[in-house]
Amino acid sequence: MALLRPGAPVRAWLGWAAFLYGLVVKVRMGAYDRGWCGQTRLPCRVISVGNLTVGGTGKTPMVILLTEWLQAQGQRVAILSRGYKRASTSPRMLVSDGRRLLAGPGEAGDEPYLIARRCPKAVVAVGADRAALGRWLLGHEPVDCVILDDGFQHRALYRDCDLVLIDAMDATGLDGLLPAGRLREPLTGLRRATAAVITRADSERDVSAVRSRLQRVLPAEALAVEVRFKSDEMVSVMTEEHRPVDWAVGKKAWLVSGIGNSEAFRRLAMDLGIQVLGETAYIDHHGYGPEDLIRIRAHVQRVGAEMVLTTEKDAGKLAPLLSSDDRWWALRLRADVVRGEEWLRRLIQGEGQEARGRGRLDE
Numbered sequence: 001m002a003l004l005r006p007g008a009p010v011r012a013w014l015g016w017a018a019f020l021y022g023l024v025v026k027v028r029m030g031a032y033d034r035g036w037c038g039q040t041r042l043p044c045r046v047i048s049v050g051n052l053t054v055g056g057t058g059k060t061p062m063v064i065l066l067t068e069w070l071q072a073q074g075q076r077v078a079i080l081s082r083g084y085k086r087a088s089t090s091p092r093m094l095v096s097d098g099r100r101l102l103a104g105p106g107e108a109g110d111e112p113y114l115i116a117r118r119c120p121k122a123v124v125a126v127g128a129d130r131a132a133l134g135r136w137l138l139g140h141e142p143v144d145c146v147i148l149d150d151g152f153q154h155r156a157l158y159r160d161c162d163l164v165l166i167d168a169m170d171a172t173g174l175d176g177l178l179p180a181g182r183l184r185e186p187l188t189g190l191r192r193a194t195a196a197v198i199t200r201a202d203s204e205r206d207v208s209a210v211r212s213r214l215q216r217v218l219p220a221e222a223l224a225v226e227v228r229f230k231s232d233e234m235v236s237v238m239t240e241e242h243r244p245v246d247w248a249v250g251k252k253a254w255l256v257s258g259i260g261n262s263e264a265f266r267r268l269a270m271d272l273g274i275q276v277l278g279e280t281a282y283i284d285h286h287g288y289g290p291e292d293l294i295r296i297r298a299h300v301q302r303v304g305a306e307m308v309l310t311t312e313k314d315a316g317k318l319a320p321l322l323s324s325d326d327r328w329w330a331l332r333l334r335a336d337v338v339r340g341e342e343w344l345r346r347l348i349q350g351e352g353q354e355a356r357g358r359g360r361l362d363e
Contacts, residue, residue, distance in 0.1 A: 018180035040131035050152025056260025075144035083109035083126030092127035105316035201226035225340035255279035258286030
């Protein structure tokens with residue numbers, strides 16, 4: 001009788017769980033494809049920025065970039081997000097009305113709060129049911145365009161443009177469905193996307209590895225956009241003082257993050273010339289507490305770090321916990337489209353499609 005290798009029963013269980021998960025996803029997506037499940041259409045243009053895998057692919061900086069592009073065209077933009085792990089139990093919440101912040105990171109969720117901070121003239125709202133949220137929002141705010149944050153699998157709301165972000169550093173993430181792999185749905189789900197945007201496209205080898213996988217599903221014209229995330233500036237978590245990234249070159253730092261891709265954050269810090277003495281990496285959307293700060297401060301003192309470097313997403317949750325003696329800085333990123341920018345601009349502006357104008361629904 002053949003002996004099972006260590007871990008084989010676990011792998012077999014994960015394989016069966018992934019098979020069952022795939023069946024559920026196939027039935028659900030098939031119901032939408034056949035029109036058995038209805039979709040809400042909003043009276044304005046809707047753009048979705050989503051994932052095919054779990055984990056961080058750079059949706060937040062991408063949403064910020066698209067919002068800035070649309071606002072530069074004179075459009076009033078609203079961002080709808082689920083507000084994952086937000087403390088508020090309200091089915092819908094306005095995080096920003098485009099004039100002032102109305103909720104903090106705990107109530108709103110990490111990403112919506114960050115987007116509202118970075119795009120102060122955009123309307124930001126959170127709610128699990130994005131279709132109902134969109135109708136409610138348009139009953140109160142005149143909006144030209146809606147951006148769905150993490151909306152690819154949320155098919156109850158019709159979208160005019162479906163952008164799916166694929167991380168070039170995570171080619172193996174395309175290998176299998178949850179829980180055996182990282183795919184939220186089969187790779188063939190990409191066929192309903194308007195375009196796949198390859199993010200963290202810093203290495204041509206990484207990009208080629210991902211592109212070769214995607215070309216089995218998508219035509220070449222749907223793989224024309226590549227994005228890199230660049231370090232923009234350093235922002236003090238306590239005082240919000242801004243400094244150029246060159247200021248941090250050579251400094252000894254301890255890294256702190258609670259994001260979907262801590263490896264990418266570490267790589268960015270090292271590429272800046274920062275001496276990374278160690279790091280504390282939590283799971284995505286980690287809720288910080290005083291005990292976390294005690295442990296981190298002990299690490300900082302032990303290794304002799306000059307500063308703590310964290311992400312802009314984490315900074316909003318950490319600020320209330322810090323003291324005036326804490327030298328904590330956040331690394332602000334920007335999305336830089338290195339390939340296919342003109343085509344991407346045309347896609348989000350809907351050139352060649354009937355203009356919809358400014359929409360408003362009665363509640």
